[in-house]
Structures are given as structure tokens and as C-alpha cells.
Amino acid sequence: MGRTEEWERELVAGVEVSTTGAGPGVVVIPGNNRRSHHYEQLARGLAGANTVHVIERRGRGASAARGPTYSIETEADDVLAVLEHTGARVVFGHSYGGLIALHVGLRQSLDELIAYEPGVSIGGSFDGGWLADFTRQLGAGQRVGAMTTFLKGTDLLRFRSAPLLWAISFLMLRGAGGRETRDLMPTTPAEIGEIVRLDSDGSRYAGIASRTLLLGGEKSPAYLTGVIPRLAGILPNAEYRILPGLDHNAPDESAPDTIAQQLRLHLVRAERRALDHQRSAIRSSDRARRRSRASAPYAWSLARDSRRPLK
Numbered sequence: 001m002g003r004t005e006e007w008e009r010e011l012v013a014g015v016e017v018s019t020t021g022a023g024p025g026v027v028v029i030p031g032n033n034r035r036s037h038h039y040e041q042l043a044r045g046l047a048g049a050n051t052v053h054v055i056e057r058r059g060r061g062a063s064a065a066r067g068p069t070y071s072i073e074t075e076a077d078d079v080l081a082v083l084e085h086t087g088a089r090v091v092f093g094h095s096y097g098g099l100i101a102l103h104v105g106l107r108q109s110l111d112e113l114i115a116y117e118p119g120v121s122i123g124g125s126f127d128g129g130w131l132a133d134f135t136r137q138l139g140a141g142q143r144v145g146a147m148t149t150f151l152k153g154t155d156l157l158r159f160r161s162a163p164l165l166w167a168i169s170f171l172m173l174r175g176a177g178g179r180e181t182r183d184l185m186p187t188t189p190a191e192i193g194e195i196v197r198l199d200s201d202g203s204r205y206a207g208i209a210s211r212t213l214l215l216g217g218e219k220s221p222a223y224l225t226g227v228i229p230r231l232a233g234i235l236p237n238a239e240y241r242i243l244p245g246l247d248h249n250a251p252d253e254s255a256p257d258t259i260a261q262q263l264r265l266h267l268v269r270a271e272r273r274a275l276d277h278q279r280s281a282i283r284s285s286d287r288a289r290r291r292s293r294a295s296a297p298y299a300w301s302l303a304r305d306s307r308r309p310l311k
Contacts, residue, residue, distance in 0.1 A: 013081035014064035016056040021047025025088025026263075028054040029079060031095030031252070032119070032191050033184045035060050038252040039094075045260025050267070053086050055079065057097075059187050066187075072194045075100040080108060092263060094251045095119050096191050099198070105208040112270055113210045114263060116251050117217065117224045119191075120231060121199035125223050127153070128196040135189045143182055144169045150188065155221045156248055202227075202234045212238040213266050215259070217246030224248060 008019045018036050020043055028039050036056040043052040057075065058066040066074065079091065079100060089111035093101030098118025105113045119126070130153030137146035147169035151157055159165055172181055212235050216225040225242055232240040243250070243262070251259045 009062075011062065012085045013078060015058060015078045015082070016062040017082055017086075018043075018054045018056070019051060019086075020044070021050050021052045023048075023050040024090065024267075025086050026050045026052050026090045026092060026267075027079060027082055027086070027088045028052060029075075029091065029093035029097030029100050030055065030057055031093075031097045032188060033181070034094070034097075034252055035180065035184070039256070041256040042251050042260050045257050046263060049264060050090075051086070051088070053082060053088060055082060060184070066190065070190050072100060072103050072198065076103045076107060079104045083108065083110075090114070090267065092116075093118065095248065096195070099195065102205055102208060105210050105212070106204070110210040112267060113208065113212045114215070114266065115212070116215045116259065117220055117228070117248055118214070118231070119195045120202070120205075120227050121195055122202040122227050122230055124199060125227050126195050126199065127223070128192055129153070131189060131192050131196065134192075138185055138189070143173055143185065146185065147173060147181075155223070202230060205231060206234050206236060208235050209237065211270065214238060214240040215262060216240070216242045217248060217250050218242055218244045219247040221248070 006020050010017055010019075016036070026046055028036075028043060030036060030039060036054040039054050043054055046052050055078065056063045058064055058070075058078065082088070083091070083104075091101045091104055091110055091112075092114045093099070094116045096119040098115030099120055101113055101115050102118055102120065104110070121128075130149050134146050134149045134153070137143075137149060144166060148162065148166045151165050151169060152160070152162070157165070157168065159168070172178065212232075214228045214232055216228045218225075228240045228242065232238040241262070243258070246255050246258065250256070
């Protein structure tokens, strides 16, 4: 990942963590079919003011295998271990990584929780009907067919023609980076399966107390951006923004600098709010002390008078 002198790598509870920058810690959680190196540019955009820890999720790179009992809580366990190890108090998750971030937020209070188009299904908003065909094709070694099914099912490209999607899938799997894409495909069924399994009315996320920023891209499919305002209405301390001109892969491919800028601005505002709150608390404490000192002579006089003998 990038120039080796700028990055430190270590294993934390079985997952590889790549770290760069200096300042308050931010943990980055990659999405489905993504590796930690896909977020290198995003991390560099944050590294001037933050120490950025990018997780290599299980089943990828030097990280441990996911194991037979995989669930979203497996991922949340890993993130919680990284938070404890690094002392970071801010989490950013992209896509499926955003769903992981929300489940981290259900288990631990954070200074800031930020998610870009989290893989949340509310009231069946995510249609996973294609997953069975994808899994069958992948098991049969029909990778191009499986990728075509994935692209059509997720609607992440503007193209709907099956022959065109097949050609794009072929290039994705045979061109530059094709081997990595092929290696990542087996991680998809379990992760998409978790999104489907966790479909609900969204009320479980009302238990997230952390300040939360939900981001989305104007060019993304409606099933990804439509849940964002609904989530923001459920979470007790959330705001959301739909960013013009951006798509689902803004954090890792198409606009990482723009996303880094959004995160920097949000974190600066959060820091200012915290300072304002601290100053307000100090002023309140000072006023209380002044009132206490002002009332002390009167209280002493009452106490003195109460000790005088009655005539």
C-alpha cells in the first residue's frame, strides 16, 4: 500500500491494519469486494490531520480467514479490537463496511460514526434475489456469469444490457486487477447474505447513541440512497448528506479526495462543537463558584447569628 516509509502494518486480533498520518485516530472499514489498498487515496487525504487505520477485513491479504461461523458481529469484533488497540474514537465505513460501522456503534459509543451508503436493508429495500444464482454460478466456476449476475443485481452500473454487462465482467476478471477480483468473489455470498438476513424496519439502529454522519452519492442507485434519510430519522443523533455528482465508489475509486474533504470538514466541526461544549461547561462551573463565593458571607452571618444566645 503506497510508499512503505509512510505506512505501518501490524496484525491486530487476526486482521491486518495499515496506518498512516498523525493526529486523532480514524478507523476505515472497506466495503464488499474491496481491499485495504483501495482506500489509500482516501487515507492520504485524511493523514494530514488524523492517524488513519485501514482494516484489511477477514478473508483478505494477511488477515485471518473468516471461519464457518461468520456474521456481521465477527466483523464488529475485529473493528472493536482495532479501536481498543489504537485508541481511535472515529469510524468510517463504506458500503458493507458502513453496515459493520453501524453494528460497531450499537456496541460501543464513538466520538463520530461516519458511513457512506451503508449496506442496510429497510423493509426489503435491498433485493437479494440474485444471490442464489450468483452463488450457484460461482460454485460451478462460471466467474464471468457470476460477475454479470452481481453487476445486474446490484445495479451499480448504468448499463442494463446483458451482453454488455458480460463483456464488462470479462474485462474485470481478465484485465488488470482481475486476479484480485476473482479472489474476492467468494467473500460476496456471506456478506450479501448478512444484508438480507438483517433486513428490518431499521428500529434496531435507534440504539446508536454516537454522533453519526450518513453520506450518499447522487448518482448511486435509489436502493442505496433511499435508506439514508430513513436511517437518519431513526438514529437519535444523525445527519445526512447526498453529495452531487458522486456514485457508490466515491470513497475508493471515483472521488476519494472529495470524500476525504467531507470527512475533514465534519471532524473539524465536531471538534469545534466539543470545544464549545467544554468552554460552556467551564463557564457554567465558574458562574456556580462565583455564586457560591458571593453567598458565603451571608451564610456565615446566618450561622453566626444562629449561635448567639437568646436574650
